[in-house]
Amino acid sequence: MTVIFSKKCELALQAVLFLSVKKEKKIFNAIEISEELKVPKEFVSKMLQILTDSGIVGSKKGKNGGFYLAKKPSTIKLIDIVEAIDGLDVFQSCVLGFPGCSVSEPCPVHEKWGKLRDDALKMLSEETLEQLKEKTLNKILDL
Amino acid sequence: MTVIFSKKCELALQAVLFLSVKKEKKIFNAIEISEELKVPKEFVSKMLQILTDSGIVGSKKGKNGGFYLAKKPSTIKLIDIVEAIDGLDVFQSCVLGFPGCSVSEPCPVHEKWGKLRDDALKMLSEETLEQLKEKTLNKILDL
DNA sequence: TCATAATCAGATATATTTTTCTGTTAAAAT
């Protein structure tokens, strides 16, 4: 079970964080990333292809090809990746699954969850990859 | 897509909330509950059977049978239902899906998510069904 | 006691998500 993001999204976030602590424009192929993150390379490919489509990641085919951040880390936020993969529905939907949960027809935890949801959104959209870099280095080795 | 709980869990929470605003020990069969919550009756049955096993809900077979809260609303919290259906892993796992995310090896959002996760746990464990009753009535009709 | 109505247990089916595969295309190096 995932927490709030799909497995796809989790992997995408991890892969982008990985790229963000490397020298800018340095290229890594799917195998290298998959080994670092310990996930199948086909899955890495798939996700990074989606992020390539959405312009966050760039790619280069052929020998010495691979993936790299297409934008500066100072312009990318975690929420961008979430939006590209899972979309932003989580930040709209009722946590108890009630249909039509709203201010006028709130579920029993509507208000409290609203606060939490906003904080979660903040967590993902306040800091850029650049600002997260140091923390990211605690988790991902800068090889 | 669910927010953080599985569909099963969402339904279980809804069903228990439904029962909590009814007269104590009043019995409802799966069909009645399914009509109120607009979900298939087999699904309601399945979930309430699990909650019956875990002692939150009681059941009575045969004619005029059905389901009812096995405990007083003042002793049941939403977290009890979550625990019975999804378990409490969500409140342990890394939101970015990193393996071995911990204080000594935190992911980039470890601390912030920790706070949010604790608040979420609070949201589900501070108030009893009794205390939520009024809010629940805003969402579920007291037929 | 019999017919009926309901839960219950377990199997099955369906849907969704995740993962892998197959072949194609593009780029680079030899």
Add this chain to the structure above:
DNA sequence: ATTTTAACAGAAAAATATATCTGATTATGA
């Protein structure tokens, strides 16, 4: 030019989660 390497696209397979069905059991009321 040719070979090699890697992304890319889309299909297929596997795994997981969700939903449905079947038959058995149990309780009630007539």
